[in-house]
Amino acid sequence: MKKTVEILKGDTPGTEWRFPVLSFEGTEEGAPGAYLQAALHGNELAGTVALHRLVPMLEAAEREGRLLGRITLVPQANPIATGQHVFHEHLGRFGLQTRTNFNRDFPLLATTDTSGLPGDDAPIPAEKRLKARLLKLALGHEIVLDLHSDDESPSYLYVARQLWPHLQDLASALGAKAILIWDETSDGAFEEAAWSPYKGLPADDETWNRIAVTTVEFRGMMDVTPAFAEADAAGLYRFLVARGTIRDESVAPLAPWSGPVTPLDHVEMIRAPVGGALLFHAGPGDEVQAGQPLVTIVTAPGEAGGETVVTAPQSGLVLTRRRQRLTRTGEDLLKLLGTSPSATARPGSLES
Ligand SMILES: [Zn+2]
Known part of the structure; x- marks a missing residue:
């Protein structure tokens, strides 16, 4: 294994960021x-600690001559987000400089040639230079996995239409409980940028069997434990063996995967009609019927009419719900996997 350190120039004199790359x-x-x-x-650290546990497995494979494809690990891909604390609260989703989600607005290239991407001297904010840097590191690998976590959730995958069912092996290896299929765009998520060079290929092109580009949601943000780290590392390893990046005869073939495969427009994003305290009646893994109460929002405690009950717009499976129990009007509360298109579906990614 070789460690290199990427240095990103700061936007003000005297500052810079660094992040290691293990290859x-x-x-x-x-x-x-x-x-x-x-x-x-x-602060979505399930992937970070999984990679920590994966490294010794890769080193063993390397020592024994079983590491066949090149592997690049970036366990802490965003030192800017990692360091964004304001009054003891961590704010890692949006960049404070550009006010853009760190997983949106990646450059979308037509090929894997990254020579035209901005370098560290480009007169653009560090957040944008970081996105270009990560893409330069990633493109050229057949397998590109971006490891995230949801709020409260089982593991699931976002998959581009052309890559399903090719990624069933990944879903099986990682024990994913659901697949969300996106079409056309995810608003420039990292995954889309890694998929973009291939997007023009016909659906039956052989390339779709060879590449694996996805966003992995490793459960909820609080599900970071020694046991999960081991299990996630083992899952990633099984997948690398299944794809031939590593050779390991001791790893059993992957079992077929089954579970819900849901297009993004069938996902009911349940949003808060009012602000207040959240009393959830359903959580991840629950099957609910249309009209069933999902959450009560307490807006005026102790007063008549002081609560609002939000019900399921259609029957389905609750995939995720938010961690915070205080909501503002309009905020996302829960993802419900429906079986027909949502009346409130909109193009692009599910969340801002
Ligand atoms: Zn994330």
């Missing part, structure tokens, strides 16, 4: 390369 050289020409990054939003 392994493959030994077999043509074996698929893999790029795994974690913590793009700073």
Whole structure:
């Protein structure tokens, strides 16, 4: 394993950011390369600790001559987000400089040639230079996994239409409970930028069997434990073996995957009609019927009419819900996987 350190010039004199890149050289020409990054939003750490546990497994494979494809790990991909604390609260989703979600607005290229992307001397904010840098590190690997976590959630994957069902092996290896299929755009998420060079290929092109580009949601943000870290590292390893990046005869073939595969427009994003305290009646993994109460929002405690009950717009499976129990009007509360299009579906990513 080789460690290098990426240096990102700060936007004010005297500042800079650094993040390590851990890389392994493959030994077999043509074996698929893999790029795994974690913590793009700073505090979604299941992927970070999974990569920490994965490294010794990769080192063993390297020592024993079983590491065939090149592997690049970026366990803490966003030092800007990681360091964004305001009055003891961590704010990792949006950049304080550009006010843009760190997982949106990535450059979308037509090929894997990154030579036209801005360098560190470009007169643009560090957040944008970081996005270009991460893309330069990732493109050229057949496997590109961006490891995130949701609020309260089981593991699930976002997958571009052309990559399903090709990514069933990833879903099986990681124990994903659901697949969300996106079409056309995810508003420039990292995953979309890694998929963009291939987007013009026909759906039956052989390339879609070879590449694996996705956003992995490793459960909820609080589900970071020694056992999960081990299990997630083992899952990533199983996938790398299944794809031929690593050789390991001791790893059993992956079981077929089954679970809900839901297009994004079938996801009911339940939003708060009013602000207040949240009393959830349903949580991740619950099957609910249309009209069933999902959450009561207490707006005027103790007063007649002081609560609002939000019900399920259609029957389905609750995939995620938010961690915070205080909501403002209009905020996202819960993702419900429906079986027909949502009346409130909109193009692009589910959340801002
Ligand atoms: Zn995230």
